[in-house]
Amino acid sequence: MWDGYLQLAGNEIVNTARAVTYARAAGLPVKCDPCDAVAQAMGDDPYWALDDGTAPWYDLAVPASRGFYGVMGLDVSGFNSSTITRTPTALIGDGSALGPARRNHREVAWTVALITAGEAEESYAMEWLSTALLGSQCEGRTCNGDEMCVFSACPGTTPLAAGDRRVLGDHEIRHLYDVGVVSGPGITDRQWVGGGEFLWTTVTFTLAAAKPWIYHDPLASNVDWVSLGSGQLVSNTDPDQVYQQCLEPKPCAADPLCPPPVMPPKPPAPTSPCYPTGLGTFRRSRIQVSPLDESSWLESVPVLEVRTGGAAMRRLLVRFWANPQNNPCGSYQDPCNACADINVSYLPAGSTLRVDGRVQRSVVECPQFPIGVATSTPTIYGPKGGLFTWPTFPCPTGLCIEVWSRSDTTAADATARVLLVPRADAG
Structure with a gap:
């Protein structure tokens, strides 16, 4: 799974393309390929600079938000393994009974970088990230978690066939449901970069999907x-x-001259x-x-x-x-x-x-x-x-x-x- 984008409860959390574009506009020469197709796939206007006002964390009432340039994905794990488990039970004689297969919840661990102009901006970035990862914060009467959207690869990697009704990114987008944060975010490393003018903060957090399946878009x-x-x-x-x-199948091995005993009735x-x-x-x-x-x-x-x-x-x-x-x-x-x-x-x-x-x-x-x-x-x-x-x-x-x-x-x-x-x- 691709680490360049994460959306939780409809809120953009990780967007490497946005973070790289904003950082470069501010003067930090980030060296990476940010996948320029993300903006089009998500229906966003092209990313230019932080002051365009479209960043989800941008807050006119908080000056420190103007020095927070975005969340860049560094690594993600937890998608590339099945959640199926099975516990065989030993028989009295030889062998075991396999027992039913079941799926556990899925845990997805993210490593990201917060790109900021300094410590005050880093503090605001952590405040925003910790709040955004709460998702919808149990709106309503239940706390079922939220929808998480990611991409399997940079949008547009899979070419559209002739007559395909889908648009850019539909082949690569994936959805997980009943997702919530279970740990973090926590800072694991801090470095001053760009001649000491920018702060590069490495952060980790883990999300859990109560429904373990990874869903595509509908057909x-x-x-x-x-x-x-x-x-x-x-x-x-x-x-x-x-x-x-409707005809019900009848057992064929029953002896009509010696019917089996009548079983007690089942509860309706x-x-x-x-x-x-x-x-x-x-x-x-x-x-x-x-x-x-x-x-x-x-x-x-x-x-x-x-x-x-x-x-x-x-x-x-x-x-x-x-x-x-x-x-x-x-x-x-x-x-x-x-x-x-x-x-x-x-x-x-x-x-x-x-x-x-x-x-x-x-x-x-x-x-x-x-x-x-x-x-x-x-x-x-x-x-x-x-x-x-x-x-x-x-x-x-x-x-x-x-x-x-x-x-x-x-x-x-x-x-x-x-x-x-x-x-x-x-x-």
Whole structure:
């Protein structure tokens, strides 16, 4: 992973290109290749000098900020190894039981240089860095950490193919979630450079990602919103009625003349108290993902986003099928063969639902009058209103995705999209 850029909770922390440009403009001849494409990749104006006012630490009320020229990345570690662990348990006889594999959190150690005009400026730089590394500082009711963005290489290293909808840097950018500082920042070295006019301060700090996966940007082929209000009208049907006909495999080694003893009943699994049955009229919209757009080796997770528009929405169902032959999704799909279901009983008018497989959390955002946005956590159900499990797609099978909702509670301006996000365990 590249050490030239770090963003945490939307705040730029490390930007070697900015630091080198500002230091050179101030008279320090820093000798390195800062990767000039960073500004374009992040949507910034070209970097010129500190007094352009675009530096995240620049503060007109603090004179010392004018002598802080930036944070330059020197080294980063923690990306190039998997977090998978497994503890075999010795058997009474020979050998061991491998046990399940699990992933620990990921720790990422940074070594950076603060370039300043003196000790007062260095003190301010440390104040700013220690505050910025706190991220969002547990805004709201929980402390889940923040999103961290880095690059696998200098943006633009990977050439864009003909017809590629992505822009400069999209191939190289990586995202980690639920990230927070666990140690530092701490000064490890200080040197006066440039004839004694500049202070070069080496600082280390460590961030931990509670979600250990390293995520790419979503697949570029399915980022568009799909209209739900103009979806196909399907009358007198039930999208789940075929579930009643699903065949369950039966053990073939059981002796019909000597049946096994009856096992005690299992406790019933909780189901949605509002899960409806029977016929109705629905709006059905389809999304297709080609297996050619998916990575051959990286697994993917879905991110569902729904905007309800002008009416409250009821009985939202999003269903996934594997489609390795990339057949048209207009043909009949058997619910018994579905990979995963997302069931939501109710969404208020004007709200936005996000079911995010990257962080495995769901949220509904509702605008408040006269200003503000209220957030709440919806209850998500799985097939037939049962338990929901977060789906992952480990192979490039292609997907057919259907979005169902009751026609009488689907606004004309309701929209939805399903993003597929590739992820890796090392980078």
